Amino acid sequence: MKLLYLIADGMGGWPLDELDGRTTMEAAVTPNMDELAATGAVGLAQTVPEGMAPGSDVANMALLGFDPATYHTGRGPIEAAAQGLSLGPDDLVWRLNLVTVSKLAIDGIMRDYSSGHIASEVSRPLVERLQEKLGNETYAFYPGIQYRHLLVQRDGALTDDARLFINPPHDITDKPIKQDLRAFSRSPQLWDLLFEARDLLADRTLNRSAANSIWPWGQGRPLSLPDFKATNGLDGAVISAVDLIKGLGFASNMAVIDVPGATGLLDTNYEGKVAAALKFLEDHDFVFVHLEGPDECGHGGSAKDKVEAISRFDARIVAPLRAALKNVETAWIVTCDHFTPIREKTHTSDPVPFLLNGPGCAPSGVDGFSEKNAATSGLKLDRGHELLAHALKTFGIR
Template sequence: MKYFIIVPDGAGDEKIESLGGKTPLETANMPVINGLAAKGEVGMVQTIPEGVAPGSDAANLSVMGYDPAVYLTGRSPLEAASIGIDMSDTDVAFRTNIITLVDPETGKPADETTTTAYEDLIITDHSSGDITTEEADALIKAIQQELGSEKLRFYTGVSYRHCMIAKEGSTDYQLTPPHDVLGKPVGAHLPKGEGLVEGAAAQDAEFITELMKKSYEILRKHPVNQARKARGLNPANTAWIWGQGKKPSLSSFYDKYKITGTAISAVDLIKGIAICAGLDSVDVEGATGTIHTNYDGKAQAAIQEFKNGKDFVYMHLEGPDECSHQGDQPGKIKCMELIDEKIAKPVIDYLRDAGEAFRVLVVPDHRTPLCLRTHSSDPVPFVLYDSTGEQKQDRARAFNEDSGRMGKSFGSGYELADYFFEKF
């Protein structure tokens, strides 16, 4: 039996008046995935446990079979594993976004001429216009050169997503994801809490705030950002620190399910979960974590993993989530259609032609409603198809929220994973 999970990140949504009272999933043309639904099972799953923030860290752990309440130690440590950072038990990793702040007095991105106080600047773009990794690397290196020390080190990740490691650190902070506060002033969302590193110089969250302010002074005048502004692109004019946590310890995926597997994603978080779980991770050239990604390359990578003998492929696609954060309704719908055409179709065609039994699960990790432009904890729909147990075709079954509510219900993502992998 082969197992294929497709995770369109943030695909779940709410009904939208301009779509005729439909959700993006109801609107998108997805003949392949909806064809699986018509001959398979549909339902809803609560991927985010009560009391846990609706992040992709908790959600993807859950979908992959791990209880976030047990295994989640923070987002950034998982990303650090993907980057290849060898954390000690006392290290703390922090997600370090490079984001765009806008001066409310001019309506333009803050730069070296801006006189408005840092606290009054507006958080406008959590991804700095999907900045390239090459550009971001130059910015992170500049921050490391000025602010790094024996206690603190900054590491380049992918695009706007990076990592800071604090030696002998604490996780006792209230730090806000920038995508949760788009359009809001900085001052109301600065760090709170105590204990970044030992020593009198860094006993409270003001230390992190000062790091962010100092990064702003470095980045707002950096040549990379000057060049981006000249091209009409959002500059990455500050670092935003959040997502703290200590080194994770996941039980082996193989020990749980007795199958081998590979994760395919452009996102360090997913790669890190895979590495910590003992799964392989494949890098695909041109995979961006946006709607403009190498779909064909990702599909062919999945097919090659199955050809190489892997039992399981976890295909994560960040595009729908990024479109939601940007408020891009047409983009979110188009992204789902591309996933159907360029991911689901070729991989499922291969599995059928290979002649081996297979199961497919299509499930968002969480909802990212366009009306909110951030994540929500509400249940998400899923489709589960088994080539050995096709059900009588029913076109009423489809991959969307209303159809899911008429089917099975799972109280957690890891319960759905156990069901999918037939662990009874």
């Protein structure tokens, strides 16, 4: 049996007046997910444990079957795992965004968490220059993808910096940065680094992008996860455009498949992801396919774009996989990691809808896959990291 775990990041949301009281899931054209839901089982899963921030790091860790309350150390360490960085046990790893602020001052505003979705070929030279000019025995900059980079603070876990709370920049779009600057100011070294980076990025001979500040956040000690195959009995892979998902894969000894042209945006290489999944399944039994687009559209506050992203997920990921595997015994898990409501432009902790389709699934009989329909089944997993185990038991895999 082949098992496909399909994730539309941030797909869930709340009803919108502009969509006549529907959510973006309900407004999207999703005949494939609707049929899988109607002929399979639906329910809700609480992927974000109480007291934890509703980030993709926490939620996707839970979806892969690892309890975030036990294993999560921060967003930065997960992405560091994707890059294979050599880290000491007391190093502090920060996720580092290139952002656009109105000004780096107490009355400043976070204008854009992604610097206009800066391209990797533009951001990489900037981060390399930051390392050349500002890297030292304490701080090291590592370029990543688009606006997502890393800052390693040697032995930083032994300092008070490990306890600083800095808002994820996508949580404060068009909001004041005063609270965060006050937090940064409690670390003199980090404060100096922030302003030195601002001055470097202000050099228009070096930087013509919208990025005018760095934003370290999501710090923690290096990540360690159990072996996925040993835990679940599945020989699996992750496919995603983002280092967060790749890091979870590397840390749990899964295969990590890179797809050229996978951007994490609405224009990603859907066909490449499908082809990569099918190729892997020729000799293996499990693949976790992650699509970032709906989340990015949610952060952008565009209901139209998010509806389109969900529709494309159905038409260009779910549909071709179903067609290719129609004569193969296949089980399906389809869900999102968290909600990214248009009104909020950031993540929330709502329980997420999921569908299971395969052996052992009694038909739910719902007329479509949506937040509302998933809530009608009465099936709710209060510990989201148990969703995978629940699905495997349902399918008779373990």
